[in-house]
Amino acid sequence: MVAFALLPFLLAAVSPLSSDAAPLSGLTSMAKFKGVPVFPPVNLGLMCEIPMFQNACARVAAKTSVGKQVYTPIGTAQGVADGSGANRFAVKYATHTRWAASTVATKWALPTGAKNASGLPLACPQPSVDPSTYTEDCLSMMLYVPTSLKANSGVPTLLWIHGGSFIAGSATAPGLDGSKLAVATNSIVAVMQYRLGALGFMAPDGTTNLAVKDSIAAMNFLAKVVPSFGGSSSKITLAGQSSGAGMIRALLAAPSASSLFQSAILQSDPIDYGFLNVSTQNALQSSFNTLTGCAASDKACQSSLSVDAILSAQVTLGDNAPSIDASTGSAEPIRPVRDGSLINTPLDLTAPFPPVSKPILLTNVKNEAGPTIFGAFTGILAPSVFGPVCAASLGDARTETIQASPFYPTSNIADTRVPLETLGTDWIWRCPTWSLARSWSGNGGRVFVGMFVTGATYPVNNAIAFCLQPGSVCHQDDIEIVFGTVPNPTPAQAQLTTEMQARYKAFLTTGSPNAAGLSSWTAATTTDVHAHQLGGTPSPSGEIPAGACDPSFWGSAVQYDYQVFGI
Known part of the structure; x- marks a missing residue:
């Protein structure tokens, strides 16, 4: 079987935005007035970057937000205004080494490549784009904060996870400027990046779901800093489109992530694919290791690989995936894995559904x-x-049932692309x-x-x-x-x-x-x-009427892919 849908990729669109933000100035020198030493106003932002002052600054952060400069428990956040009633802050939310779990940032830092607060993050490595637009050190996010918000206002935060078939996209993709959405919803809008493709899902030693763990790190980061911007650490809602929605589904299936968000919005999630199972992941992983020429335990070899070599192996793996294991399909062969540790339920019709409570x-x-x-x-x-195209994707049995149904008629249709x-x-x-x-x-x-x-x-x-x-x-x-x-x-x-x-x-x-x-x-x-x-x-x-989405048809008379392959 071959996959039916090849989702379009969200290519990174990184373009500098203008800003009037000035870099932090240093402490001015001490002066005297009538012979008495006078200390000038202290730049609290610089002080908050000194470890001995961070506890005090955390208390100040609960009360202080000055223009485009916000004092957080991990340092000073400097943002820029874009004229829409919101300030924009770019930040690294986590750090990592290649194919290792990410660690939540302990210091506020600009994304790699950003020279000042107006700089935008480089994307995570992905095929078919200019290498100058990406970096492995890519675990960054954009925060969009209404200018009217004060610290500890307790407003919600919406964390957006971008799509791109788990191999493409960025926080700066077209349309993802969260300023207007933040102002309209009176919330903080965060748009995050996560490791893509082989770097996020194909650790040679068999570690799974690194990209999913990046998303967990992002939520932990937000819980730490959003009160300083006016948010509540207990009011985080996840939202995403396409594979971004698929990432959220993985987080809904991860008990260890449950306490980190209160609700979720999933737009256009290709749920039919399901999560990969462990045996499929192992087969893909073995093939990927062969393609790179690095054994699972050879850390030196893995570290010496160029990003270009990793992406080349990733593309070949994606092309070969359906022949390695048909359950991968060709649209999203690299995706979250139901590994039994982080993700322990399929959240579909193949297994008893767990109790749930989140809206x-x-x-x-x-x-x-x-x-x-x-x-x-x-x-x-x-x-x-219609029949041959359908059979090539769904197989003969499902195609026969589909053609016998009233849902996808081809008679009196000038163009079969319409029912397809x-x-x-x-x-x-x-x-x-x-x-x-x-x-x-x-x-x-x-x-x-x-x-x-x-x-x-x-x-x-x-x-x-x-x-x-x-x-x-x-x-x-x-x-x-x-x-x-x-x-x-x-x-x-x-x-x-x-x-x-x-x-x-x-x-x-x-x-x-x-x-x-x-x-x-x-x-x-x-x-x-x-x-x-x-x-x-x-x-x-x-x-919208149910049509073919009646439970007696799709999922029953005609099974989804995740049912056909038992994943």
Whole structure:
């Protein structure tokens, strides 16, 4: 079997932003007034970087926030204003050595490559981008803080985890400026980076889920510093899109991470893939070690590898993954592993679902598979092609059931890409999301499900004609709506941005996306997920019909990949 969806990569977009921030000045010299020594005003920021003063500074941090300079328990944070009512702070949240677990930062430091507070972090190493845009020392984040916030205000923090199939992306990818979202939600918005690809998931000694542990380090860092900016360490909500949402699902399945966040928002999570199992990870790991030429125990060899050599081996591994173990697929062959230590449940239909309590919000876009299908097939496809394409991806048995169903008709269809796109959206994204919602609701958690029928074309989708058509909402087209970063938004886009930010503000504070003046969003149950329509002309019920996502079809009559492969 081959995978159906090849998710577009979020390429790092690192561009300097202007700032009027000045570097910290040193202590001025002592003067005298009428013969008596006079000490000038002390630069508290510099003092707070001296270990003997850090405890005192921590107490001051609870009361003090001066403009773009914030005194935290680990040193002075210097930010820049961007004119939107928020200050931006770039910081290293953790350090690490190659293929070792990350350690939470104990000192406030600018990201690698940043010369001053206006500098942006370099991305984590990834294929097909200019090497000057990335560094291994990449565990950095951006904090966006409303200028009106005072220390210890107790507002929520939203930690955004970017997508990119676990091999690409950055905190500075298009649309991820969190300033407007922070102001609209009266929260701190943090956008983090984590180790990607082989550097985050293929430690030669078999250590698993390093990138997931990076996310845990980021939450521990935020708990330490957000009170100084006006946040509450107990009010952290995770949010992310695509593989970023998949990372959050891994954190929901990690008991040791549970106390670090209160709720989660998962946008366009390709849940169909599931977590890798240990045997699959071991097979991939063995192949990767062979490709690098370094034995599992040969630390010297591993340290001597160039980043280019590691990325080259990673690309080859990704290409070969389906032939090594078919359960990997080709879209996200490198991904979190249910290792039994950090991640101990699949959170799917293959095993008893654990008790849960956190509120979660799950969303999809109308045409998740649009970039995949219309990007791969650039010309019209005849109806006769549906069966072979479907069988090549899902196998004969599942294809037979799909063709016999009423959900993906090909008769009287001029272009078979249309039902193929609907099929891909249901199979990889929408229906497994709805299955997760039913399980979450049935085991103690509150869950809200939605679908974007209005979006804003994400830059990587501009080359795909289908994604530019009126009414199309392709994978990633929800990102700029949520962040409020749509260039020249239409009235419909602006209205949906206002709505989503109001709903996110409510969710961050109450665990529900219902807010005054907005239509009611009903929580999902085990029998009806009540998928709320986001944007467009509301249907009579305001909800999206189940269609093929009825539990008797996907997940039962037609199994998801994670069921087929038992992962």
